[in-house]
Amino acid sequence: NAGVTQTPKFQVLKTGQSMTLQCAQDMNHEYMSWYRQDPGMGLRLIHYSVGAGITDQGEVPNGYNVSRSTTEDFPLRLLSAAPSQTSVYFCATQGASSGNTIYFGEGSWLTVV
Amino acid sequence: GENVEQHPSTLSVQEGDSAVIKCTYSDSASNYFPWYKQELGKRPQLIIDIRSNVGEKKDQRIAVTLNKTAKHFSLHITETQPEDSAVYFCAASINSGYSTLTFGKGTMLLVSP
Numbered sequence: 363n364a365g366v367t368q369t370p371k372f373q374v375l376k377t378g379q380s381m382t383l384q385c386a387q388d389m390n391h392e393y394m395s396w397y398r399q400d401p402g403m404g405l406r407l408i409h410y411s412v413g414a415g416i417t418d419q420g421e422v423p424n425g426y427n428v429s430r431s432t433t434e435d436f437p438l439r440l441l442s443a444a445p446s447q448t449s450v451y452f453c454a455t456q457g458a459s460s461g462n463t464i465y466f467g468e469g470s471w472l473t474v475v
Numbered sequence: 476g477e478n479v480e481q482h483p484s485t486l487s488v489q490e491g492d493s494a495v496i497k498c499t500y501s502d503s504a505s506n507y508f509p510w511y512k513q514e515l516g517k518r519p520q521l522i523i524d525i526r527s528n529v530g531e532k533k534d535q536r537i538a539v540t541l542n543k544t545a546k547h548f549s550l551h552i553t554e555t556q557p558e559d560s561a562v563y564f565c566a567a568s569i570n571s572g573y574s575t576l577t578f579g580k581g582t583m584l585l586v587s588p
Contacts, residue, residue, distance in 0.1 A: 393573040404481075404564055404578035405519070412573055420575060421476070452518060456573055464509070464574060466518040 365389060368453050368467035375443040375474045383438040383451055383470050391457030391465075394436040398422065398449040399469075405452065411436055443474045477502040479567050481579025489587055494555050496582045498565035499547040505567040507574055508548045510539060513562045513581075522563075523550070555586045 369384045385394065395410035397420075407420030411430040425447060427439040440447060453467040478501040488494050500508075506527035511519035525532045525539045525548065532539050536555075541548040552559055562581045568574035 404580040407575050410575050463521055468518050
């Protein structure tokens with residue numbers, strides 16, 4: 363049981379490049395979300411999904427796209443990377459089977475140069 | 476939307492002392508208040524949470540109190556140990572089956588031997 367798996371763990375991008383951060387969970391959780399963490403800012407919600415086929419915006423959605431074609435996967439796409447997107451990204455899941463406790467993945471460190 | 480303020484931003488204590496971290500929230504509809512501990516380079520880990528129908532909750536050396544009237548909640552750590560050194564985040568949400576968390580900006584706790 364891997365829990366919440368994020369890939370890649372580290373990535374360096376050039377400004378303007380696109381990429382996808384992967385998040386996969388094997389806990390059959392209904393709810394998945396993406397947060398970014400910046401120094402002194404806590405964690406801020408980017409996008410979230412309450413089930414397959416349903417996504418919604420969080421506090422800081424600009425520059426990011428998501429999709430939820432399956433219960434297990436919730437990829438985060440950076441369309442045209444900017445230095446302001448340098449951050450640590452955490453995927454999180456939540457489900458009734460785990461008492462609705464929110465579990466975080468190990469994080470993805472992204473640097474945009 | 477919800478706004479969570481957390482104080483202090485840094486806290487230094489001697490081993491064995493108590494530590495208190497305080498948070499206030501703005502949305503009176505919020506009813507779920509988790510606390511996360513994050514060690515350097517690691518993911519946030521849930522250490523304790525409280526729901527609005529409870530005023531206090533304890534788990535060994537950790538306790539959380541909630542004052543709904545004043546819209547604030549606090550984390551109390553007694554008999555601190557060096558391994559308690561980490562960044563602690565409070566969060567608030569309206570938990571109606573799933574939660575999208577609004578985080579405070581974090582408190583760096585340093586416990587000196």
